[in-house]
Amino acid sequence: MKTKNAIILPLFTTALVVILSLLSTNLWMEKKEEVTASHSIKISTEMTLQEISTTNGIPFKVIVQALNKPDLDPLKSLTVQGFSFLYAREEILKNFAVYQENETKNWFKIPLKFILWFIFMSIVFYQLIKQGLSPKKRKIYYAISVLVFGVILGSDPSPMGTVKDAIALYGEKGVIFPPRMIALCIFLLTVFLANKMICAWGCQFGSLQDLLFRFNRNSKDTMGVIKQYKIPFIVSNSIRLIFFVAFIAISFIWSIDIIAEIDPFKIFRPQFLTAAGIVFLILLFLASIVVYRPWCYLFCPFGLIGWIVEKMSRYKIKVNYEKCIACLACEKACPSDVMSAILRQDRVIPDCFSCGVCTEICPEKAISFSKEKREKPSVAKFNKQ
Numbered sequence: 001m002k003t004k005n006a007i008i009l010p011l012f013t014t015a016l017v018v019i020l021s022l023l024s025t026n027l028w029m030e031k032k033e034e035v036t037a038s039h040s041i042k043i044s045t046e047m048t049l050q051e052i053s054t055t056n057g058i059p060f061k062v063i064v065q066a067l068n069k070p071d072l073d074p075l076k077s078l079t080v081q082g083f084s085f086l087y088a089r090e091e092i093l094k095n096f097a098v099y100q101e102n103e104t105k106n107w108f109k110i111p112l113k114f115i116l117w118f119i120f121m122s123i124v125f126y127q128l129i130k131q132g133l134s135p136k137k138r139k140i141y142y143a144i145s146v147l148v149f150g151v152i153l154g155s156d157p158s159p160m161g162t163v164k165d166a167i168a169l170y171g172e173k174g175v176i177f178p179p180r181m182i183a184l185c186i187f188l189l190t191v192f193l194a195n196k197m198i199c200a201w202g203c204q205f206g207s208l209q210d211l212l213f214r215f216n217r218n219s220k221d222t223m224g225v226i227k228q229y230k231i232p233f234i235v236s237n238s239i240r241l242i243f244f245v246a247f248i249a250i251s252f253i254w255s256i257d258i259i260a261e262i263d264p265f266k267i268f269r270p271q272f273l274t275a276a277g278i279v280f281l282i283l284l285f286l287a288s289i290v291v292y293r294p295w296c297y298l299f300c301p302f303g304l305i306g307w308i309v310e311k312m313s314r315y316k317i318k319v320n321y322e323k324c325i326a327c328l329a330c331e332k333a334c335p336s337d338v339m340s341a342i343l344r345q346d347r348v349i350p351d352c353f354s355c356g357v358c359t360e361i362c363p364e365k366a367i368s369f370s371k372e373k374r375e376k377p378s379v380a381k382f383n384k385q
């Protein structure tokens, strides 16, 4: 029965997320978040500004703003009005890209989402420091995160999207969308304050993977009902790094966003999924049952940046070695390699997704989610293990 649940619950949850997200995106009347590719915008020396505007759907005010000249004549061309063609074209493309970004955002939903994120993460943070989480509560919180920040409030913004879209937009158009940079700074601030807090509990797709993984755990949340595997961090992080470098290089050299086709956050706007995206999502979901957060550890650009920033996090998992009896219960229960590294204070510590399992499972209550600095264990402590 438990084995059946470990498969059926993830399948049921995934189907439910897709169906509810379809309804939700229709209710919000979501627009496709896409900036017109530069090569499909037609601007020539002969075209009047009026023609440039109507042919490409560029509002005239955007052209005025781009060229910074309020008394433009819409019936004359760029060169006749004294502009260097290449410079003017570039400026129009950049301003149009920012305009489109702005137009496709839901400016009611985004601030609301940040307010709810703040409230929700504060509640979970409190539970973490008070050690008030339990396997059941953990699943409920992940489910709330998926429902509120994914299904109801959609895929945008997301921590992953802020990094991906910023790089893709700059790579293709050479522009920065300021609200996105503000969102990225807020996300990184949460990572800085409490170890990967936004990834751990706020990210809609991270929470969904976590929930699927937890469905396949025993009642104490310490091991898989169907066997679960820990990918060595050297392997997962190398793949993530190579993927990140390839993504940046391809964005800058060929202006292609390679993540767009397989973006798993599109599960929260399923009508925009491509065939490749559907196949990739199915593989990710199957993997999520037996491997902890495969997208986060193997591919996510924010996951990589967050991993670097979490080295400076104020609140994090900490071991009190005076109380620790080296039973390794925490290491076994941790869904990834991270507790093993924290316990021994290895040089490289993988991403910790602040799930709190280790704090619950320790028989000596030697692990806390706290502000103090991590200490090093004595050399003899884990010698035999």
Ligand code: SF4
Binding pocket: 158, 159, 160, 198, 199, 200, 203, 204, 205, 206, 207, 293, 295, 296, 297, 300, 301, 302, 303, 304, 306
């Ligand atoms: S690492 Fe995971 S949780 Fe963090 S932004 Fe990426 S998908 Fe979300």
Ligand code: SF4
Binding pocket: 317, 333, 334, 335, 336, 338, 339, 342, 351, 352, 353, 354, 355, 356, 357, 358, 359
């Ligand atoms: S060390 Fe492992 S078990 Fe502990 S909070 Fe981090 S991810 Fe969870």
